[in-house]
Amino acid sequence: MEKDKLSQLLREYSESKFNRLRDYYDGRHDILDRTFDDATKPNNKIISNFCKVISNSNVNHFIGKPVSYSAGDGASDALERLTEIFSLNNEQNVNAKLAKYASIYSKAYELLYTKEDENGKVYPAFTALDPRKQGIIIVRDNTVDENILEVVRFYNHGNVQKVFVYDEETVTEYDATEDKLEFVSQEDHYFGEVPIVEYNNKEEDGSGDFEDIMRLNDAYNILLSDDINESEYSNDAYLIIKGMDVEESELDNLKEKRAITVQENGDVHWLMKDINNEWKTQIKELLRENIFTISGTPDMTDDKFAGNSSGVALKYKLLDFENNRSDKERMFKVSLQKRIRLIFNFLKKQGKNFNWRDITLTFSANLPNNLQEEVEMVEKLAGKGVVSNQTLRTKISFVEDPEKEEDLIKEEEGTLGLDTPDPDIPEDEYDEEDA
Secondary structure, eight states, X not given: OOHHHHHHHHHHOOOHHHHHHHHHHHTOOGGGGOOOSSTTSOOOOOOOOHHHHHHHHXXXXXXXXXXXXXXXXXXXXXXXXXXXXXXXXXXXXXXHHXXXXXXXXXXXXXXXXXXXXXXXXXXXXXXXXXXXXXXXXXXXXXXXXXXXXXXXXXXXXXXXXXXXXXXXXXXXXXXXXXXXXXXXXXXXXXXXXXXXXXXXXXXXXXXXXXXXXHHHHHHHHHHHHHHHHHHHHHHTOEEEEESOOOOHHHHHHHHHHOOOOOOTTOEEEEEOOOOOHHHHHHHHHHHHHHHHHHHTOOOTTSGGGOSOOOHHHHHHHXXXXXXXXXHHHHHHHHHHHHHHHHHHHHHHHTTOOOOGGGEEEEOOOOSOOOHHHHHHHHHHHTTTXXXXXXXXXXXXXXXXXXXXXXXXXXXXXHHHTOOOOOTTSOGGGOOGGGO
8 A cells, every 4th residue: 555545544534433432332421511501500410321231232142152163074173273273362252342342333343463372383363453442444446345455453652653554465564653654564464365354233334233322312311310400409499488577597497396387378388390200201211112122122121021931932022132133143254254264364374274164153142041942942853854963053052062062972972882782683683792
């Protein structure tokens, strides 16, 4: 990339949207900046952080149960090496971070690079990039596929902005200041493609999980805060004394004794604001309902989730929630496959010729599972020639690694010395020595 073009991209980049979204997730909402002309008025700033609830609920539902990986025939070596690399990189934690960043910002980015293990052997590493700390600019071609040509990654380091430009073969480093862009170094990375993976939340040009309800959350915050303000107004209400002359000393006695003698034709009462609490409650309930409906997230405090529902009934209640998860899975799967492809590209340089298509990914919704229903399904399909045993294992919620589970079964059979007699040999002809 030419330095003039790079300088222009850096000048045009803006992180204001990322900062605002993160503020709302962290509970720094607009109401915190509310002021009144009358400084004596109560100005409570109560925040009900639906944004965080919605993001956390969707992320945990989607990736709370780790992605499981299995391999086709003849690809056990590929899966074993991939599992080792995933373990070195704490893959489950990286996936959770990527899902969270995508939920908040609508996109997340992952960098692949190299590290050395305790034996000095180089292996592929990967990490999630925090959009608040590192900027990412993607340069694509003009084809219908919009292929990634280059990616610019940059962050502030003291008075210098560190800039890295990745293409299919190299990573080029620059130091940027206000008036110049200085070349630092260029190295090969050996991943065969641009080693940065983009993770979209639900759509390529979509939004985060709570972006569409931020204004509704603002309205709810205002209503709740004003309720507290009006409560304080009531505590500071005016006492009206009508048709009576009261000395200041008598008012002091009134405060202490909490009693007053009313003269004939006199009257004493509080000046109170007439508040329609029922109407305000209805508005808050309507806002709350719209927040969860628009975001496709269930309100777990709702009465419809009470009782002991079956797995199927629960899924009907969570249909929009499941649709969100399905959209996330569809986008996330493509990105995870690219991660595996990049890793295998690097391993090929080390003499390991693995095919990323041999690795199958399985996602599982993080919901209360009806184990009895799962067992019944497996029992009905096992041995019927419809699906393989390995596929059935991926449908059992407590089996995280179907491949490892198969190995454990074989190990147990070997340890126990299980050897089933040939059903074609009559029992009385079965030689004990063959047993």
